[in-house]
Amino acid sequence: MNFRRIIIIDIASLGMGEAGDANRYHSIGADTIGHLDEQFSEMLKLPTLESLGFGNIRWDHQLQTVPMVEHPKGFYGKMHARVNASHASSTLREMFDYSEPLRVVSIFNNLARQGFSNVLISRFVNYLETQDVCKQVQCANDDLSFIEVLNHLKKVGEGIIYNQVPELAIAARKHHAKEYASRLMIIDKQIQLLMDTMLDTDLLMITSSFAKDVDFDQPTTREYLPIxxxxxxxxxxxxxxxxRTLGDVATTIMDNFTNPINKNDFKHSLLNELTK
Structure with missing residues (x-):
């Protein structure tokens, strides 16, 4: 199953609970969504993410505000970063780097060589900003970033549209928990609008390139990340x-847009799950 466009919504800073190596990154007890769930149990409503199976990711530690659903519309799981660093740029590179026979490159370079479009919508991301093979759209506002996604759905025939929503991470780093919860609910509505606008030939990927628990002081927290x-x-x-790696995102994208010499190269592609 292949798609003409892959739309990636990076809800950057949204973690799913401490990862297995959280002790190495001063993140014992970190749980971005879990702490929001506890603090705003009467306020937090995420019906779109709920319908997609977001709550099902936490089957072993269920959320009050985003319960499990019996018939999820989406394919859901969580990812553990492999890189031995917790910087936002490090995990972003892990998500979008791809190993070619002689070197490691960004998937954006590879896709551009094949003639596919790469649109990157973000506030400012060093790794992404260095990619001269992409159309870059700077947005410091979540709402405007989704408007740009919808605009580019009218322009991009084949390729990637990536949107890293900026304001959640800002709220997390300022320890503004209520603002974070409010922004997340707005993003949930925007994702529903995007789903309504998508074509049958589109694939939507919702993830988070790093975690940042509002209750913690360090710039990022080592948590599982949603996919x-x-x-x-x-x-x-x-x-x-x-x-077991954020690189499954890159593998999935490459699997969709390229014809591998050896299919085993893409054995961890998430596209394999769509046909089961």
């Missing part, structure tokens, strides 16, 4: 399990 896939072609999804 959700949605396509209008499939009515009900299932669990993607725990992915």
């Amino acid at each position: 959700i896939l949605y396509t209008k072609q499939i009515e009900q999804g299932h669990s993607l399990g725990i992915r």
Whole structure:
């Protein structure tokens, strides 16, 4: 199953609970969504993410505000970063770097060589800003960033549209928990609008390139990160399990847009899950 466009919504800073190596990164007890769930149990409502199976990711530690659903619209799971660093740029590189026979390159370079479009919508991301093979759109506002996504859906025929929403991470770093919860609910509505606008030939990937628990002082926290896939072609999804590297995102994108010499190169592609 291949798609003409892959739309990536990076809800940067949204973590799913401490990762297995959290002790190495001063992140014992970190749980971005869990702490929001506890603090704003009467306020936090995320119906779009809930319908996609976001709550199902936490089957072993269920959320009050985003419960599990019996028939999720999306394919859902969580990812554990492999890189031995917790900087936002390090985990972003892990998510979008791809190993070629002689070197490691950004998938954006590879796709550009093949003639596909790369649109990157973000506030400011050093790794992404260095990519001269991409159309870069700077947005310091979550709402404007989604407007840009919808605008580029009218322009991009084949390729990637990536949007890293900026304001959640800012709220997290300022320790503004209520603002964070409010922004997350707005993003949930914007994702629903995007889903309504998508074509059958589009694949939506919702993830987070790093975590930042509002209750912690360090710039990032070492947590599991969500991954959700949605396509209008499939009515009900299932669990993607725990992915052992953020690089499964890059592998999935490369699998969709290239023809591998050796199919084993893409054995960890999430596209394999869509046909099960």
